[in-house]
Amino acid sequence: MxxxxxxxxxxxxxxxxxxxxxxxxxxxxxxxxxxxxxxxxxxxxxxxxxxxxxxxxxxxxxxxxxxxxxxxxxxxxxxxxxxxxxxxxxxxxxxxxxxxxxxxxxxxxxxxxxxxxxxxxxxxLGAKNLDVDALMKDISVQSGEKRVVESVSCPFCGDLCDYLKIEVDGSKIVRNVGGCAVSIAKFLNYHKHRVLEPYVRRGGSLTKVDLDTAIEEAAKILANARYALIYGLSNTCVEAIELAVELAEILRGVVDNTSTVCHGPTVLAIQEVGTVAMTFAPVLHLADVVVFWGSNAREAHANHVSRLVMAMGRFRKGRKDRKLVVVDSRKTMLADMADIFIQVEPGKDLELATALRMALRDLEIESPSVAGVPREKIYELAELMKTARYGALFFGMGVTHTGAKLRNIQAVIKLVQELNEWTKWVLLPMRGHYNVTGANQVSLWLTGYPYAVDFSRGFPRMIPGVTTAVDLLANGDVDAALIIASDPAAHFPRKAVEHLSKIPVIVIDAKWSLTAAFADVIIPAGLVGIECEGTAYRMDGVPIYMKKVVNPPPGVLCDVELLKRLTEKVKSMKGWGE
Ligand code: SF4
Structure with a gap:
């Protein structure tokens, strides 16, 4: 073959x-x-x-x-x-x-x-539980009083669109006005495939238990661990993240969030070279050139394009008043809408950003093409960027996920910083999970580090490549894991997932994740932003209040309450605070 x-x-x-x-x-x-x-x-x-x-x-x-x-x-x-x-x-x-x-x-x-x-x-991969179909249940939703909840925030992606109108009929969510296709799917199917009971793995299979027993078992696993990992947190509220950090400190373990596998390199690059930040509003009102680099926002953050590129702003009359540039290695759906599409060779973003920085200064690019892009096109794009009145660059995982990682981001940040010698340019990472920015913020304000925080020495420290969740799992360093509102079995590389099969794993989640296949304790949670209120940070750093639209199922608690109870139990097992 x-x-x-x-x-x-x-x-x-x-x-x-x-x-x-x-x-x-x-x-x-x-x-x-x-x-x-x-x-x-x-x-x-x-x-x-x-x-x-x-x-x-x-x-x-x-x-x-x-x-x-x-x-x-x-x-x-x-x-x-x-x-x-x-x-x-x-x-x-x-x-x-x-x-x-x-x-x-x-x-x-x-x-x-x-x-x-x-x-x-x-x-x-060594999964412990494969027969979860019978445990997956839908909440039985009933028609009843009809209500409309205004200004609801969408708990899916980092855009945290906070203008949704959600129509409720009894306990059914029947309409989502203002949300994109994924948001509609999330709200209208909130009741499906739910974890509704706590489970503990006994005799090789998941056994239904009461909540106190599940919390007791989870606390035992954590209290007995030599070095526990608490991971996830980007799909929950700031209030829950604070408690998870406290629990990691009590355990002398590690707390990491999903930025470790998305914009972690961005955070590192910003620590080294700074950034030129902004909020959404000036982009909407002022930007006449918008660049998406390595981001297929039309599929991953659908409303981002409608609210910042297509919409009318104070000084911009919608799409026709803005130039849209897409830089990507693949002709994405977003590229179909672009005025200029630059197809970069996969993994060559650093070279392209460097060539653009040279073109800005009228330096000669000797090679006829760089990163698969003809030299003339690079000069043309540099000219367009230099002559913009207000430019905004959004970059995605197309830049963070390739070989040069934070060096790619540094080059893109420097490009935008240098553009400010001629005109106004800003940039922002396209954050994936709705509160991954909040996870970084909370971690920073409590420990001084944005993710991968290790407490094993009694004080916080962060060592990328050592205390980051993928490395801890792939190297077999941790001996227990608490996974909250996240699914590493679906998003971590093979070697890291394999380690989950060798250690006790606790999963706190509202829906059946693939990580549940590796769990020894499963604790059901309410859906934050639908069944539980809380705070989250939009990708541009603006805190947004997330409303509760319907009640959580009977007996199911929100992450905040669950983490409080788990922390209390761990403290009492360790003889703290008595
Ligand atoms: S763009 Fe993101 S936050 Fe906005 S409605 Fe769609 S999924 Fe929700």
């Missing part, structure tokens, strides 16, 4: 987000979206691929479905983020804390074997 080298990129897709929220990560439709590998039709023809492709890297391989796509350049393949993509990503973080999720060299070729299933993957 012919096999060729390809550059693998992973990333969000709209259908992955929608199925995740509407049908859950254990559903067939979700898995179908994450097992579909996008490949250029010419590569499919060249290799004689029919409907399946085998992808291999460093001894790991799996068979996936192939989906022809002109959006992917020849020599590259794209897999939506999730358990399939991560199965072939290794746990090496190059001392930065984040694995390379993009621009990775893999082998690919036609396959005759059956396509991998979710259960095959979880089993080979």
């Amino acid at each position: 012919p096999v060729a080298l390809f550059i693998l990129n992973t990333g969000r897709s709209l259908s992955q987000g929608m199925y995740m929220e509407s049908e859950g990560k254990w559903s067939e439709n979700y898995f179908k979206t994450v097992v579909a590998v996008e490949m250029n039709p010419n590569d499919i023809k060249r290799l004689g691929v029919k409907d399946r492709v085998k992808i291999a890297r460093n001894g790991s391989s799996l068979v996936a479905l192939v989906k022809p796509s002109d959006r992917v350049p020849e020599g590259a393949i794209f897999i939506p983020m999730g358990p399939v993509a991560n199965f072939i990503i290794d746990g090496d973080t190059d001392g930065v804390g984040i694995p390379s999720f993009k621009a990775i060299e893999v082998e690919a070729g036609p396959a005759e074997e059956p396509v991998a299933t979710l259960r095959d993957i979880l089993k080979s």
Whole structure:
């Protein structure tokens, strides 16, 4: 069978987000979206691929479905983020804390074997619980009093759109006005595939217990751990994150949030070279040039484009009054809307940003093209940026997830800083989870470090590549894990997930995550922003109040209450505060 080298990129897709929220990560439709590998039709023809492709890297391989796509350049393949993509990503973080999720060299070729299933993957990772279907329940929602809740914040992505109008009929959410497709899927399906009972793993299977027993078991695991990891927190409120940090300190463990695998490199780059921050409002009212670099906001943050590019501002008359530039290695859906699309070679963002900085200063670029972009196009883009009245650059994981990691971001930040010698430019990372910015803020104000905070010496410290969650798991350093409102089994590389099968794991979540397959204790939680109120930070650092729209299911508590009870129990087991 012919096999060729390809550059693998992973990333969000709209259908992955929608199925995740509407049908859950254990559903067939979700898995179908994450097992579909996008490949250029010419590569499919060249290799004689029919409907399946085998992808291999460093001894790991799996068979996936192939989906022809002109959006992917020849020599590259794209897999939506999730358990399939991560199965072939290794746990090496190059001392930065984040694995390379993009621009990775893999082998690919036609396959005759059956396509991998979710259960095959979880089993080979050492999952403890595969029979969760029977435990997955829907809340029985009833019609009743009709209400409209105004100014609701959407608890999905870092845009935290806070202008939704949610129509409720009894305990049913029947309409979401103002939310994007993913937001609608999240609110209208809030009641589906819920964790409604606490479970403890006994005799090899998950056994229903009462909440006190589950908390007692969880506390025992944490109190007996030599070095525990508390991870997640970007899908919960600031008030819960504060408690998780306190618990990590009591345990002398580590508390890390999901920025460790998304914009961790951005945080590190900002610590080194600073930034030129802004809030959304000036972009809406003033920006005449908007650049998205390595971000497919149209699929990952759909309303971001409508509220900051398409909408009327005080001094901008909507889309026609703004130039939209997209820089990406793939012709994304956002690129279809762009006035200028710059297709950069995968993993060459640092080179392109450096060439743009040279072009700004009229320095000669000797090579006819840089990072696959013709020299003339680089000069043209530099000129457009220099002559903008107010420019805004949003960058995504296309920049943070490739080999040069924080060096990419530093180059992009310096480009924007230097543009301010001519005109006004600002930049902002496109934050994924709705409160990942809040997780960084809370961690910073309580410990001085934005993520990966280790308390093992009795004081906080952060060592990227050592105290970061992927490294701690991949190196087998931690001996227990508490996962709150997050799903590392779906988003961490293979080696890190494998360690979850070897240590006791506690999961606090509202829905059945793939990490539940590795759990020894599962505690149900209310959905923050729908069933529980709280505070979250929008991607531009603005704190937003998240309303409660409906009540949590009977007997199910919010993260804040659960963490208070768990912390009290751990304290009493350790003989504190009596
Ligand atoms: S853009 Fe993000 S925050 Fe806004 S409605 Fe869509 S998913 Fe929710």
